[in-house]
Amino acid sequence: MINRILSKIGLIILKKSYFKKNYKLKNVFSPLDQLFYKTLHPDFFFVQIGANDGVSFDPIFDLVTSEKVKGIAIEPVPDIFSNLVANYRNYPNVKLLNVAIHKDQKEMKLYRVDPQKKGYPDWTRGTPSFNKSHHKLSKIPESDIVELIVDCISLEELIETHSIKKIDLLQIDTEGYDFEIIKMIDFSKINPTIISFEHGMRQGIMQMSQFVECQNLLFQNDYNIIILENDAIAYKLNK
Template identity: 35%
Template sequence: MKKFFRFLIYRYDFLFYFYYRYCWKPSSSLDVFLNALSRKKKNFYFIHIGANDGVQNDPLYKYIRRDKWKGILVEPQKEICRRLRENYRNNQHVIIENAAIDHFAGERVLYKISFSNSRWASGLSSFLKEEVQKMIDAGYVAKKAEEEGVALPPDPADWIATEKIRCITFMDLVKQYNIEAVDLVMTDVEGYDFEIIKTIPFHHMKPEVIIYEHSHLAEKAREECRQYLESMGYAIVLVDESDTIAQLKQ
């Protein structure tokens, strides 16, 4: 019954809007924050870097759809970006950018799980091979493959594949789409979050809120990221199990 109810909600826009506007109560601290932010702000503009398919395990999806956020979903993986475009084919408010954000424009190698494109696998893709290997060593990859019913390659060295992806800078993105102000920047890039935050052109614009995944950052990088954002005028307002929220001081 719950699955059928969820199917109906996600199938019809008016049901989706009604449920998430009037019935749904946020349970996570991240959703409490985002729900309050979205309700008070009109003409909301966002940039989500590492958007994956834009729906599964995406904390922004309900607000993009419910409150008609405008913005950009950035996803470098070609096959995953194809899914992202399909998921947002009827949304005229959102731009899909098939690229990665980096310090320099060009091409770069992305490391990913070789034998599955499921959401759990594609979500592990990273510029940092050691981040993918870490999830293999922890047993997470083997466990998820078993749940999916996928055969593992006999040689563990073959569990990681590479994909050449297009990279642009944050400023390239800003110029391409004539972005003057952003309410929210969110990063979910498996250990590369601080590097991307350092490329935000704060001299050109200061997003009101920056949300980044800290769970793959080393302790030193976490602290350096916090200090960097504070030096740019932000306060850390929430730290949960996976994410950190920084908000521009008034």
């Protein structure tokens, strides 16, 4: 039924496993890809919060680089940020910031899997979190977690400092802080056309009650929502 409803606006939902190979079949795109191309225009602008190295497990790198759109990618962890800089070196339209987004603090502790520890899968490299307990969800022992202090700015500061007038795509992946960032959006001033974020309810990253609260906030601001296995996409196609 969901696919039938979405097909009326030209969207389809595909299982994540469909995209395990490193290619896409002609004319077949994920829901985020489809919304990106429906929204794409010459002045398209994105903000990515929690950009990791720009490539690993990144849903928008191929879109950004193939279409050479403008935007800002944010990653607070210094060594990961260095890789982000390297991966975006040929794309001057993308501004890179080595900070975290936080509602009211200028510095925060981030907890990450110790990069010196061997034997962990690649995805653990991209899971630094403000919440130390976040890593318990992945059954990573506390002895393998290290902390670092990172600089922070608020979403409002980001928007004001960089004179952002509109956001076509807001991509968020902050290991448990996504809803807090969505709550920072002043919808009376700026309405991202697409907001893509991680809910991770199956893993316990976001509780069902939090997701319902997040969903209601987005509904109140006239967003439609597509819920995927680990992520959700809120969008406005009538802007």
